[in-house]
Amino acid sequence: MLSAENTDLLCRVGRGTPMGDLMRQYWLPVGYSWEYEAEGQPQRVRVLGEDLVVWRTLDGTPAFTQSNCPHRGAGFFFGRTEEEGLRCAYHGWKFDADGQCVDMPNEPAESVFKSKVRITAYKGADYGGVTWIYMGPDQDNPPGIPLFEWGQIPPENVSYAQKIVYECNWMQALEGELDSTHVYFLHRRLNIDDSPRYGLYHNDQRALFHISEKPYGFTYGAERHELDGNVYWRTTQFIFPIYGMFPAQDGVVPLSIYLPVDDYHTVHMGIWWKPAGEMPGNGRPHSALPEEPGTLVPGVGPMKPEQHGRFFAKWWPQAAPDSDFLMDQTAKQRNATGIPTVRLQDSAVIHSMGRIMDRTREHLGTTDVSIIRARRMLLRAATQLREDGTPPPAAEHPEQYNVRSCATVLPPGADWEAELDDWHNCRTTEFPRKLADMQRAFEERTLPSSPSYRR
Numbered sequence: 001m002l003s004a005e006n007t008d009l010l011c012r013v014g015r016g017t018p019m020g021d022l023m024r025q026y027w028l029p030v031g032y033s034w035e036y037e038a039e040g041q042p043q044r045v046r047v048l049g050e051d052l053v054v055w056r057t058l059d060g061t062p063a064f065t066q067s068n069c070p071h072r073g074a075g076f077f078f079g080r081t082e083e084e085g086l087r088c089a090y091h092g093w094k095f096d097a098d099g100q101c102v103d104m105p106n107e108p109a110e111s112v113f114k115s116k117v118r119i120t121a122y123k124g125a126d127y128g129g130v131t132w133i134y135m136g137p138d139q140d141n142p143p144g145i146p147l148f149e150w151g152q153i154p155p156e157n158v159s160y161a162q163k164i165v166y167e168c169n170w171m172q173a174l175e176g177e178l179d180s181t182h183v184y185f186l187h188r189r190l191n192i193d194d195s196p197r198y199g200l201y202h203n204d205q206r207a208l209f210h211i212s213e214k215p216y217g218f219t220y221g222a223e224r225h226e227l228d229g230n231v232y233w234r235t236t237q238f239i240f241p242i243y244g245m246f247p248a249q250d251g252v253v254p255l256s257i258y259l260p261v262d263d264y265h266t267v268h269m270g271i272w273w274k275p276a277g278e279m280p281g282n283g284r285p286h287s288a289l290p291e292e293p294g295t296l297v298p299g300v301g302p303m304k305p306e307q308h309g310r311f312f313a314k315w316w317p318q319a320a321p322d323s324d325f326l327m328d329q330t331a332k333q334r335n336a337t338g339i340p341t342v343r344l345q346d347s348a349v350i351h352s353m354g355r356i357m358d359r360t361r362e363h364l365g366t367t368d369v370s371i372i373r374a375r376r377m378l379l380r381a382a383t384q385l386r387e388d389g390t391p392p393p394a395a396e397h398p399e400q401y402n403v404r405s406c407a408t409v410l411p412p413g414a415d416w417e418a419e420l421d422d423w424h425n426c427r428t429t430e431f432p433r434k435l436a437d438m439q440r441a442f443e444e445r446t447l448p449s450s451p452s453y454r455r
């Protein structure tokens with residue numbers, strides 16, 4: 001349970017709030033770099049409750065500036081990007097990427113008024129195929145951009161798996177990422193002899209949690225017991241302030257990003273990468289729905305038509321509260337929810353909690369320790385930043401983002417952190433599945449009609 005006061009402290013990110021101040025210590029990912037074209041149409045975004053437009057200068061640098069013109073309030077969305085600036089459609093005032101007015105064509109030529117007019121402008125940059133914003137107080141001295149591994153490997157090894165607007169607060173979405181025991185309930189297939197295409201299955205639904213605090217947040221190992229006596233480990237990272245890596249399987253590492261759009265909307269992006277090989281597909285988000293009812297596909301399905309007039313206009317999904325997330329009763333006879341992708345199953349339950357989940361009414365159990373720890377660390381960091389200016393975790397250490405998650409089987413008694421240390425810290429590209437019988441056990445668990453199911 002969390003008090004209403006602490007829930008507000010944790011969840012609200014507007015300018016001047018403690019968590020909003022914390023978020024503004026970091027570069028934040030806003031979209032995929034290919035979304036924003038040089039000399040293209042400015043696009044509406046909202047980040048941490050601030051309405052902005054994003055556009056590119058002539059040299060390709062992304063610029064984030066306030067959404068409306070300071071002259072008479074017209075939306076810059078209707079303006080034009082011109083050389084090194086953005087020109088308002090109404091009377092032609094033009095601003096550069098630093099927010100300075102550089103042209104006022106409707107004022108007398110001798111006027112110096114333009115030198116006195118500025119707009120809010122935030123630094124933008126591209127890294128790893130992603131466009132980032134820095135909204136911190138010292139725009140001239142931003143920290144380094146998080147050095148995630150996917151920004152340091154060939155682009156063919158990276159899949160930009162999904163982008164989607166959630167109509168709820170960012171924190172309940174992130175909490176879902178850190179919640180290991182939901183995996184074999186929410187995402188399960190109903191018949192264990194069905195193909196894994198219909199959902200996940202594990203015989204041990206009571207994971208034991210081992211949390212290890214790190215400079216960037218924490219890693220936890222969720223321990224489950226295999227029927228053959230080995231131990232199945234699912235490791236997850238919580239990385240400040242908005243990231244979770246759910247367990248990597250077969251050498252593919254999945255990162256989830258929960259960008260706070262405002263207190264009631266979140267942009268969820270997924271980036272999957274293979275340290276040692278190419279990812280299938282063309283790198284762009286998946287948009288298919290399953291052809292066979294009850295099977296699951298990657299991604300979040302198709303988007304609605306462009307939502308003109310709204311922020312992140314191209315990323316509003318068809319599977320949303322107004323469609324009950326495309327739940328299908330035929331599919332529900334084969335998997336737990338009848339909702340067509342794992343990510344949409346997550347989305348449905350996260351939305352069903354309300355726009356900001358009322359945590360005064362929850363009853364957390366022993367398997368919710370990672371959620372409790374993440375809240376505690378975020379609240380502590382926001383409070384310390386406010387009280388004495390202590391930089392929050394990883395804000396000034398971009399190298400700390402170079403980590404990975406894991407899912408694998410280890411012998412009983414193995415030290416999961418020691419065994420997985422090289423993989424977790426990107427020192428090897430060899431997936432830690434060392435013993436042949438471990439590998440067999442791991443694969444049998446996910447294949448239909450395996451001997452272990454019949455026991």
Ligand code: FES
Pocket residue numbers: 069070071072073074088089090091092093
């Ligand atoms: S409202 Fe933008 S130039 Fe007048």
Ligand SMILES: [Fe+2]
Pocket residue numbers: 176182183186187342346
């Ligand atoms: Fe999930």
